[in-house]
Amino acid sequence: MSTETLEWPQATKWLHTCLAILITFELMSELDMKAIWKRKGELHFRHLLFHAHMWVGMATAVVIVLFWLHIYYNKQVRAHLFPYRGSYLQNICLDITSLTNGSFPKSGLRGGLPGLVQGFGLLAVTGMACTGFIMFFLIPNFGISAPIHIYQIPKKIHDYISEFVWVYWWVHIGAALLHFLRSPRIPKIFKV
Ligand code: HEM
Numbered sequence: 001m002s003t004e005t006l007e008w009p010q011a012t013k014w015l016h017t018c019l020a021i022l023i024t025f026e027l028m029s030e031l032d033m034k035a036i037w038k039r040k041g042e043l044h045f046r047h048l049l050f051h052a053h054m055w056v057g058m059a060t061a062v063v064i065v066l067f068w069l070h071i072y073y074n075k076q077v078r079a080h081l082f083p084y085r086g087s088y089l090q091n092i093c094l095d096i097t098s099l100t101n102g103s104f105p106k107s108g109l110r111g112g113l114p115g116l117v118q119g120f121g122l123l124a125v126t127g128m129a130c131t132g133f134i135m136f137f138l139i140p141n142f143g144i145s146a147p148i149h150i151y152q153i154p155k156k157i158h159d160y161i162s163e164f165v166w167v168y169w170w171v172h173i174g175a176a177l178l179h180f181l182r183s184p185r186i187p188k189i190f191k192v
């Protein structure tokens with residue numbers, strides 16, 4: 001089984017840093033935002049957060065499209081995030097075995113457990129971006145009046161996927177911090 005590890009390409013580091021900041025903002029803004037059409041007695045700040053959530057969400061969607069283009073053109077990044085064959089797949093078993101012995105998986109482009117989890121995370125945020133993108137065009141006049149009924153379909157899917165994104169956010173950052181205690185190479189993903 002392969003334990004070879006490749007460094008992160010510069011483009012991956014840039015895209016990841018943008019995604020980490022934008023998705024974190026989206027999750028935090030959601031905690032206190034209020035739709036503009038639900039006006040009565042609401043603080044202006046809450047409506048401002050709602051506006052910010054929509055526009056930053058659209059910017060996040062652009063970054064996610066760029067991320068998928070990057071995955072399309074870079075074989076190693078693709079095999080890392082979707083480790084379905086070869087040493088990238090075998091590393092999953094290796095990682096589970098070493099976790100039971102108390103040691104963390106190696107960092108970098110090598111598939112395995114971290115790659116698999118990160119790939120799922122990317123799929124989850126892509127789901128948020130797709131549904132949010134549709135909602136954006138169903139909200140009339142920048143949210144002055146309530147959207148038509150069909151809006152509830154992407155909205156319910158958006159709400160549902162958000163549970164996975166929250167779990168991913170906690171698990172991913174938790175794992176990165178734990179990892180950092182053992183491997184000084186971890187912060188390299190942010191060294192652009
Ligand atoms: C919340 C949104 C985030 C998403 C969707 C996300 C997604 C990803 C993905 C897909 C990767 C694999 C590398 C790549 O292809 O870019 C990755 C790696 C990594 N992320 Fe994040 N990330 C997020 C936030 C964060 C935050 C806030 C931190 C800071 C603690 C972080 C720390 C790391 C580290 C250290 C790695 C490298 C791990 C390794 O070497 O295996 N991420 N992340």
Ligand code: HEM
Pocket residue numbers: 023026027030035053054055056057058060061125128129131132133135136137139158159160162165
């Ligand atoms: C791309 C990353 C995005 C993330 C991570 C994200 C995250 C979230 C979360 C966690 C919620 C709360 C769900 C719940 O109540 O359970 C939410 C709600 C919502 N999001 Fe997003 N969002 C994103 C993009 C967008 C975009 C592009 C729009 C554009 C319109 C948008 C519009 C909304 C709206 C309208 C709500 C519901 C507010 C309400 O009426 O309660 N989101 N989002």
